Amino acid sequence: MTNNITWHAPTVTRGQREELNGHKSFILWLTGLSGAGKSTLAHRIEEILFKRGCRTYVLDGDNVRQGLCRDLGFSPADRQENIRRVGAMGKLMADAGLIVITAFISPFRVDRDSIRALLEEGDFIEVYCDAPLQVCEERDVKGLYQKARKGVIPEFTGISSPYEVPLHPEIIVQTGRDTIDSCALQIIEYLDSQEKLTTTHKKANHT
Numbered sequence: 001m002t003n004n005i006t007w008h009a010p011t012v013t014r015g016q017r018e019e020l021n022g023h024k025s026f027i028l029w030l031t032g033l034s035g036a037g038k039s040t041l042a043h044r045i046e047e048i049l050f051k052r053g054c055r056t057y058v059l060d061g062d063n064v065r066q067g068l069c070r071d072l073g074f075s076p077a078d079r080q081e082n083i084r085r086v087g088a089m090g091k092l093m094a095d096a097g098l099i100v101i102t103a104f105i106s107p108f109r110v111d112r113d114s115i116r117a118l119l120e121e122g123d124f125i126e127v128y129c130d131a132p133l134q135v136c137e138e139r140d141v142k143g144l145y146q147k148a149r150k151g152v153i154p155e156f157t158g159i160s161s162p163y164e165v166p167l168h169p170e171i172i173v174q175t176g177r178d179t180i181d182s183c184a185l186q187i188i189e190y191l192d193s194q195e196k197l198t199t200t201h202k203k204a205n206h207t
């Protein structure tokens with residue numbers, strides 16, 4: 001069946017959308033343990049970028065599982081499919097000219113690397129939210145870690161299922177130690193240094 005499917009190139013290009021928006025489009029992929037601060041950080045980054053006039057959207061793990069991935073559980077196969085769907089969605093949104101900020105545990109390197117492989121070089125920015133397991137458990141207002149340690153929640157990342165730390169992330173933020181604002185600013189500074197938040201057209205208007 002897939003042999004009969006053809007990709008239709010858009011008549012409005014991604015580059016044209018980026019020029020209209022005044023910034024590059026890409027996926028900012030936040031990964032880390034549950035409780036590491038990914039969602040809070042993702043939304044703080046979006047607030048900062050929004051105030052700068054950037055077109056953004058946050059794809060949050062819990063939100064996606066209420067719609068796009070509501071049919072999936074938490075087995076290794078279902079987690080892989082969850083990330084595959086999010087990656088495909090993120091790619092479409094980046095093609096539409098948006099800055100896509102994701103907040104997913106995404107515990108397996110192979111799954112994160114598969115999303116990177118979908119995109120052009122520089123379009124996938126992996127951010128490791130580094131917080132020790134002990135800190136994440138202390139922050140656990142939902143009591144998920146406690147349930148996992150009691151065996152109520154099977155295959156829980158960090159307890160009964162592994163988390164594979166990124167080997168070469170573009171950014172590491174110490175969310176277990178530093179404030180959310182500090183981590184967000186570190187990421188914004190990186191994006192600025194890579195000229196992700198402006199386009200050639202926009203820069204030309206300032207010269």
